[in-house]
Amino acid sequence: xxxxxxxxxxxxxxxxxxxxxxxxxxxxxxxxxxxxxxxxxxxxxxxxxxxxxxxxxxxxxxxxxxxxxxxxxxxxxxxxxxxxxxxxxxxxxxxxxxxxxxxxxxxxxxx
Amino acid sequence: xxxxxxxxxxxxxxxxxxxxxxxxxxxxxxxxxxxxxxxxxxxxxxxxxxxxxxxxxxxxxxxxxxxxxxxxxxxxxxxxxxxxxxxxxxxxxxxxxxxxxxxxxxxxxxxxxxxxxxxxx
Numbered sequence: 001x002x003x004x005x006x007x008x009x010x011x012x013x014x015x016x017x018x019x020x021x022x023x024x025x026x027x028x029x030x031x032x033x034x035x036x037x038x039x040x041x042x043x044x045x046x047x048x049x050x051x052x053x054x055x056x057x058x059x060x061x062x063x064x065x066x067x068x069x070x071x072x073x074x075x076x077x078x079x080x081x082x083x084x085x086x087x088x089x090x091x092x093x094x095x096x097x098x099x100x101x102x103x104x105x106x107x108x109x110x111x
Numbered sequence: 112x113x114x115x116x117x118x119x120x121x122x123x124x125x126x127x128x129x130x131x132x133x134x135x136x137x138x139x140x141x142x143x144x145x146x147x148x149x150x151x152x153x154x155x156x157x158x159x160x161x162x163x164x165x166x167x168x169x170x171x172x173x174x175x176x177x178x179x180x181x182x183x184x185x186x187x188x189x190x191x192x193x194x195x196x197x198x199x200x201x202x203x204x205x206x207x208x209x210x211x212x213x214x215x216x217x218x219x220x221x222x223x224x225x226x227x228x229x230x231x232x
Contacts, residue, residue: 004153033220042115042201042223043154088153090221098144098169099221101153 004089004102021105023089030092117224124192132187134202141207143185147198
């Protein structure tokens, strides 16, 4: 079964607003990654956060990780129409040599 | 660098036919994996490899075979295609961090190919 579950499934906002997506997972992890997928394309890596980190920033992206709650959030500030895409979290389980993805959040940013 | 390449981009098969999806990377990554993505869903792991000669099953391995004879190539074989295998298939690769023989591995970012859209009729 998939490890991560994103919430919400879909999010629609206006350009300039902030977008927050959440990811929950079930087992202990080594790291958690966020990816973006534009329609019909492959996934592109956004940010990686390790299990001993609580927050990371990359440009307009901010990721938090709460291992006690087994959850992570991705915040996109000052969103743009070009941010319209699906966003996925992926977890590397502590005990397995693989990465599991959630079902994704579909973000629509209206100009 | 070409990154991760996949061929073909599109394929239509009849039920019962077999075929191989090709995946190659030129970044000398130890770790390679195959995922399938169905409409409205995330990626589900089919098979993965932590290095040449080593493969393992993911979440949905039934009906698929893989091999890893070189670091660069990781082909996915459909043994006898079924309509349930209609999907978009993505190959990915990454560095594996601390090594492949034991201990915690610590993935780096995965690089994805453009995908193969497969239809089985």
